[in-house]
Amino acid sequence: MAEDLGFRKLVVGGDSLTIVKKAQSLEKDRSSVVASIKHIKEISRRFEEITFRFASKSVNRTAHAMVEEGWELSSSTYWIEEASVRVEEKAERDRRACCD
Known part of the structure; x- marks a missing residue:
């Protein structure tokens, strides 16, 4: 991709x-x-x-949230510029854990 x-x-x-x-x-x-x-x-x-x-898995909640959502979908989905609210929230938490 x-x-x-x-x-x-x-x-x-x-x-x-x-x-x-x-x-x-x-x-x-x-x-x-x-x-x-x-x-x-x-x-x-x-x-x-x-x-x-x-x-590490402990600071990469975003990837795991994306995988979980992917399992729920019936077709291939690509998030380019935005993602679901759940994934966006996990990304913000990961960013804070990584960079604050």
Whole structure:
């Protein structure tokens, strides 16, 4: 989706420190998640710049709220400039926890 929208520089957050580290690593992965890491790295090459950052579940309520809402929907939904009130509230709490 980011590629389709024309984004060239991305910051990707994830709550799995192992995956984030492996995505950042230049070494060839030989773990049980090798297929996922290979796929992430293939997609990464399409962007001018991509940064992977770890965000623990405890400070990333927004992502989890989006997932919960996604489960409730019957079709694919993309939030580009706005999201539901529930997600917006979680995002504001995450922002305060991160940056205040």
